[in-house]
Amino acid sequence: MKICITSVSDSLEAAVDPHFGRCRKFMIVDPDSMEFEFLENKSLSASGGAGVQAAQQMIDKGVAALITGSVGPNAFSILSAEGIEVLSIRGGSVADAVSAYREGSLEKIEAPNSPGKRGA
Numbered sequence: 001m002k003i004c005i006t007s008v009s010d011s012l013e014a015a016v017d018p019h020f021g022r023c024r025k026f027m028i029v030d031p032d033s034m035e036f037e038f039l040e041n042k043s044l045s046a047s048g049g050a051g052v053q054a055a056q057q058m059i060d061k062g063v064a065a066l067i068t069g070s071v072g073p074n075a076f077s078i079l080s081a082e083g084i085e086v087l088s089i090r091g092g093s094v095a096d097a098v099s100a101y102r103e104g105s106l107e108k109i110e111a112p113n114s115p116g117k118r119g120a
Contacts (some may be wrong), residue, residue: 002028004058005089005097006068010038012095018069019114021051028061029096031102051075054082058084067097067106070114077112 006023007014017023022044027119029036039061043053051071058066065085079086087106089097100106 001032002030002061002063003065003067003098003101004028004061004063005094006066007038007094010061012036013093016069016089016092016097017066018043018090020066020068021054021075022073023068026054026057026061029098029099030051030083034098047076052078055079055082055084058082065101067101071109071115073112075112078107 005027006017006020007025007027008017023041024044026039027036027065028039028040041054042057043050046053052074055075058079059082063118065087066079067087067089069090071086076086086109088109089106091101
């Protein structure tokens with residue numbers, strides 16, 4: 001199983017990026033083996049539809065869960081339709097987010113918690 005954490009850089013000590021569609025990096029990790037990779041967010045500079053494009057990246061990577069601060073309505077709809085669980089974290093490092101996931105202490109995001117944006 002793979003999960004994704006939004007990140008400000010490609011380090012386990014990096015802060016969790018509070019935004020999904022316009023985060024700088026995605027950390028894709030297997031929380032059991034702790035094998036991981038960092039990916040560039042291809043939609044970071046998109047003129048529109050960043051959340052939708054980021055959601056497609058998650059689908060393409062086969063993630064089961066996403067850990068972030070906020071997610072807009074279009075991205076949330078796509079992630080939910082694909083069965084990707086969306087979990088909330090406020091602050092902390094990428095490593096902290098993985099630990100919280102493994103402990104089951106993250107709150108599930110049941111609905112979009114960002115209005116979404118148009119443009120960069």
